[in-house]
Amino acid sequence: MYYSLQIIAGLSAVGLAVGVQGSISEPNTCSWGPFLTHRELTCGAPQTKSQTPQPSTAFKVETPELWNSPNERYERPRKYKLPTGWKGPEHCFTDFCLYYNPDAGDGGMSLITTSRNAFIVASAVLPPSSGVEPTAYYEAEVPGKGVGLIANRTIRKGEIIMQRAPALLIQSTPHIDLEREPRERMYQAAVDRLPERAREGFLRQMGETVYDKAEKNSFRMFVDGDRKHSAHLGLFPEVSKFNHDCRPNVHYRVTNLTHTTIAVRDIPPGTELTVSYIYTQVPRSTRLTQLREWGFECTCSQCTLPPLEAGASDARIRQIDALEEEIESVMSRPGAPGLRPEMAGKLVELYRMERLDAALGPALTRAALISAMFGREEEARGFAREAAEAVERETGTGRKDAEAMRGLAREPRGHWAWGVLEGRGEGKKNGTSGM
Numbered sequence: 456m457y458y459s460l461q462i463i464a465g466l467s468a469v470g471l472a473v474g475v476q477g478s479i480s481e482p483n484t485c486s487w488g489p490f491l492t493h494r495e496l497t498c499g500a501p502q503t504k505s506q507t508p509q510p511s512t513a514f515k516v517e518t519p520e521l522w523n524s525p526n527e528r529y530e531r532p533r534k535y536k537l538p539t540g541w542k543g544p545e546h547c548f549t550d551f552c553l554y555y556n557p558d559a560g561d562g563g564m565s566l567i568t569t570s571r572n573a574f575i576v577a578s579a580v581l582p583p584s585s586g587v588e589p590t591a592y593y594e595a596e597v598p599g600k601g602v603g604l605i606a607n608r609t610i611r612k613g614e615i616i617m618q619r620a621p622a623l624l625i626q627s628t629p630h631i632d633l634e635r636e637p638r639e640r641m642y643q644a645a646v647d648r649l650p651e652r653a654r655e656g657f658l659r660q661m662g663e664t665v666y667d668k669a670e671k672n673s674f675r676m677f678v679d680g681d682r683k684h685s686a687h688l689g690l691f692p693e694v695s696k697f698n699h700d701c702r703p704n705v706h707y708r709v710t711n712l713t714h715t716t717i718a719v720r721d722i723p724p725g726t727e728l729t730v731s732y733i734y735t736q737v738p739r740s741t742r743l744t745q746l747r748e749w750g751f752e753c754t755c756s757q758c759t760l761p762p763l764e765a766g767a768s769d770a771r772i773r774q775i776d777a778l779e780e781e782i783e784s785v786m787s788r789p790g791a792p793g794l795r796p797e798m799a800g801k802l803v804e805l806y807r808m809e810r811l812d813a814a815l816g817p818a819l820t821r822a823a824l825i826s827a828m829f830g831r832e833e834e835a836r837g838f839a840r841e842a843a844e845a846v847e848r849e850t851g852t853g854r855k856d857a858e859a860m861r862g863l864a865r866e867p868r869g870h871w872a873w874g875v876l877e878g879r880g881e882g883k884k885n886g887t888s889g890m
């Protein structure tokens with residue numbers, strides 16, 4: 456038998472560990488920081504095939520032949536009729552045009568994309584803006600960081616702080632490929648078309664030019680599954696108010712064209728709300744370099760640790776990497792030779808000591824499964840319960856992975872992994888487990 460996480464929990468270990476992009480048709484999520492376009496610092500591709508929203512029969516659906524046909528190339532903007540309220544195409548350049556609707560999303564949306572993508576986005580039903588009440592946090596100057604968000608009451612682990620639609624969506628292709636001049640014109644027009652509040656929010660973001668602001672503050676989003684042409688930069692001006700911390704108290708996920716920020720530990724009043732702009736499970740020097748490239752010197756709680764503690768933190772990161780690699784490796788072999796029940800608690804302990812509260816899902820899932828395999832009921836239940844909550848915080852509701860963990864917490868003995876390695880961790884007192 457092979458004990459791979461995928462088989463056991465019905466989850467993709469790689470997808471969970473690395474994070475998966477958001478997409479309109481898949482409840483996937485990307486847990487990496489604002490994406491750096493040219494360096495492709497992105498997470499894995501969506502795992503399953505997308506379902507394109509069904510266009511009404513009144514519209515022609517684009518076919519690959521059409522996509523490639525030179526004659527049709529510049530005709531395309533007319534092929535999709537956008538829902539009422541949407542304007543455009545305007546400011547077209549090659550296949551890309553500006554589309555906008557001052558009433559869409561949370562106070563206006565502008566799109567720079569193809570007609571097909573515009574149709575998909577405009578036809579999507581976005582969940583209404585939501586989150587904690589507006590007085591739950593406030594804006595204030597944070598020493599060394601500029602303006603940030605501060606908790607105005609205790610915000611509990613699992614509370615959704617903001618759920619927002621993008622103000623601006625820019626397809627990645629023109630962002631990367633278009634020449635500077637037409638691109639700047641389009642971007643400026645897209646921002647000008649936003650209602651005042653969204654426009655001011657956009658312009659307040661970090662960055663020199665409109666292009667630079669888009670580049671620095673965007674989140675990678677897929678509007679149409681894994682279709683190559685559906686990668687976009689999503690701009691959420693309100694979300695940009697969160698400052699960075701390498702050990703953030705807020706996690707974000709991008710699903711179904713929506714950006715959701717959620718507390719990953721209890722946050723006392725007066726504490727700054729932070730997200731991480733980068734993938735955090737790397738040594739301090741790597742984090743500092745990445746954030747410098749992004750545009751600032753990291754002064755977060757973790758970057759400013761005294762040398763001894765910073766060294767201990769780096770050592771823990773290395774230990775986590777080594778332990779996870781070992782677990783993955785032994786679990787992929789028949790009988791999982793070398794797997795020990797203590798590995799479960801050790802892994803979770805390292806994550807907690809490192810305050811990686813925004814990335815606990817995969818570690819808790821592994822711990823729950825290891826405990827179940829060795830027949831350690833209370834541990835398995837405890838880890839599985841927490842794993843379900845963490846997976847849901849990190850990837851959104853309705854995930855099979857969270858459901859599998861709930862099942863394990865409810866009825867560990869009913870899980871097929873139950874007890875398959877029982878006795879082995881206890882010096883084989885009960886003999887081998889008959890595999």
Ligand SMILES: *[C@@H]1O[C@H](CO)[C@@H](O)[C@H](O)[C@H]1NC(C)=O
Binds near residue numbers: 481
């Ligand atoms: C995303 O949309 C799909 C399909 O409409 C839905 O099943 C799923 O629950 C949504 N996911 C989230 C996190 O809202």
Ligand SMILES: *[C@@H]1O[C@H](CO)[C@@H](O)[C@H](O)[C@H]1NC(C)=O
Binds near residue numbers: 589590591592593607
């Ligand atoms: C903080 O909360 C208190 C009590 O709910 C409220 O009166 C006050 O206006 C809030 N402060 C801000 C800046 O929102």
Ligand SMILES: *[C@@H]1O[C@H](CO)[C@@H](O)[C@H](O)[C@H]1NC(C)=O
Binds near residue numbers: 881885
């Ligand atoms: C060995 O198995 C017996 C019966 O299943 C059980 O009561 C006992 O606790 C086990 N011993 C150990 C060390 O696991």
